[in-house]
Amino acid sequence: MSDVSEYWSRHLAAIETERITTKAYAEREGLSVAALYHLPSKWRHCADHARRLYADP
Structure with missing residues (x-):
């Protein structure tokens, strides 16, 4: 994941x-x-992935 997409995916996950x-x-x-509402779908997919990675077990 690029730095930019990781940056935004962490924000989306936090929301x-x-x-x-x-x-x-x-x-x-x-x-x-x-910017948060109009992120490319690619980054939204990354946010879904980040939520799974950073979710509490």
């Missing part, structure tokens, strides 16, 4: 793990809401 809205997460982290 799901924390069960926080994308907007609230973006505001808290100083990220663009649009």
Whole structure:
């Protein structure tokens, strides 16, 4: 996984793990809401993978 896709996939995984809205997460982290909503599907797939890797057993 590239550094860029890993960066975004960790953010997407955190949003799901924390069960926080994308907007609230973006505001808290100083990220663009649009960037989080419009990530390429390839990165969304990476986020799914990251969630599985970093999930608690």
